Amino acid sequence: MATQPYKWRRDTDGLGVWEHRGKVAVAGFGHSPVNRRWDETSMDQTLGAYSMLACELAMEDAGVTPDQIDGVICCDSHIAGSSGGTASNWAPRPYFEPPYDSEWGLTLVNGDWLVKQLELPNVKYAPSNVPTIGEMLGLAAQSIADGKCTTCLVIYPTGNMEGRYRRGGENAQDHADGTRQWTFPWGNHGGNDFINIFPHNQYCLKYGGTHDDVAPFVINQHRNGLLTPWGYNASSGMVQLTEDDYVNSRYILNPLRIFDCDRPVNASAAYLVTTAERARDMKQPPVYVLNHSQHNFTQRTTQPDLDEIEEWTDRAATRMYEGAGLGPADVDIFNPYDGYSIMSQFFLEAFQWHGVKRGDSFAFYADDIRVEGPHPFSSSGGNLGNGRTRTAMYTDSIEQLRGTAGPRQVTVRAETALAAFTTPSSGGWMMFGKHPS
Amino acid sequence: MPKIIPAPDDLSKPFWDAVNEKRLSVQNCTACDRLQYPPRQACFACGSAEKLEWKDVEGKGHISTYIVIEDGRLNRRMPDQPYNLALITLDEDTSVNFYSNLPGVPPYEVPVGAAVQVIFEEVGPDQLIHEWQVVD
DSSP: OOOOOOOOOOOSTTOOSOTTTTSEEEEEEEEOOOBSSBOSSOGGGSHHHHHHHHHHHHHHHHTOOGGGOOEEEEOOOOBSSGGGGGGGOOOSOOOOSTTSSSSBTTTBOOHHHHHHHHTOTTOOBOOSSOOOHHHHHHHHHHHHHTTSOSEEEEEEEEBOBSSSTTOSGGGGOSEEOGGGGGTGGGTOOOOHHHHHHHHHHHHHHHHOOOGGGGHHHHHHHHHHHHTOTTSHHHHTTOOOOOHHHHHTSOEEEETEEGGGBOOOOBEEEEEEEEEHHHHTTSSSOOEEEEEEEEEEOOOSSSSOOHHHHHHHHHHHHHHHHHHHTOOGGGOOEEEOOOSBGGGHHHHHHHHTGGGOOTTOHHHHHHSOOSTTSSOOTTTTOHHHHHOTTSOHHHHHHHHHHHTOOGGGOOSSOOSEEEEEEEOSSEEEEEEEESSOO | OOOOEEOOOTTTHHHHHHHHTTOOEEEEETTTTEEESSOOSSOTTTOOSTTEEEEEOOOEEEEEEEEEESSOSOGGGGGGOSEEEEEEEETTEEEEEEEEOOTTSOTTOOOTTOEEEEEEEEEETTEEEEEEEEOO
């Protein structure tokens, strides 16, 4: 008899409070160094080596040993790898001695590879086809709540190598098939930069303001990034971005500038997720999972417009708040996705964090959003401040609730945190709590 | 440089065949009286597959907004940079939109809100695409 797919997502409206609210916790995390690219020769900087390092650091942070790990959830889509389509295939290439005698471990990592390399003797759960981190932590939380494992490593590798990002493959072809036939002929490669820049322009027209009103947010993301020791900006000697730097930077999709886009990097991060009960006996104060939710909305025509984006993000916010049993006033830390700066205002307004309503974001950005101020928006620095690791939002949320965010530690209350890697159309949200209820 | 050439499939072939005859024909759901583009197997609104038919439209629209592609990823279009990419809403159903490079409009000089009319542009042997031209 065929096995039914595991239905773990909370991706429909009206599901009510998550029945496992507060029964799962994050007990540890670990980050590899963040390089701009893998140089194809340093074997201690491959995506595999970095993922192993991140796992070891996460276990150390939680105070658990390899034999205690019974679950490994590793995203096997590594940004410019398979998720980038043929435009970013890195294979074939010259290989090395085992375990680097194939693409595995160099630019590809999955649960099975990690179980073998880390010599984890008791893993009983290592699913395949693991989604990106926007949904992956939700998968981990639900898997633990459902008893599939109890002490789980959750890994998100993000690869990058020499050459222009995602040049080649179908992007270099003369013909466009599938969904590309509706975008490529006019120059749209179909990424989230294109998807969100048109609604952003409509936003400026509808509510007033210009693209330059995003500048305070981008600059503050870089500031928070420089306060994050493991991130690319802080570890690579970058200096603080200024308003002049921003407004004079080159355009990609005018008005979208280079500093509105996150920087692809080569890095890996791991989280140790376990039951709340076990987490209480581990090394760090538990950070409880109060809800996870996902969404995958379908656009009705060629290009989503502002109305559609606002409807999607409103629905995602409603799902998350309902499942967590919380409302906007309850959320202390808010770390939305910022891979393109122009998305963040849609999330901020949908979740109404600090009372921000539709059309209010630019005024909010112009106020005090520093971590030491009253509205510490995106205290992680996100991807713009740390590179395209897509993990800063989660790690900062955990650190803020632990009270260990160092110079990024907010001065306002830090007992709940929302974090996401999601676009308006698809992805997921996580709600964390310092307390289980 | 020429534009990228669409590769029709079973679902899209009626659309591209019409374009090659210089007609703009989109799906119409007779159950809920809504136009649909790009084509799908079923109506986006009501889910009906049986009620979908092809319907020629007038090809009149308006420019909603635009960007200028200065550093895109598509090799074949790079020599054209910078070039406009406008969002066109269809007058007959403003929930339907199209992309356009607005032939004849210099980069950055797009008249947002202006009326446009569909035109057809050859991008490869025996293959046209639909484009949009500002109506004077």
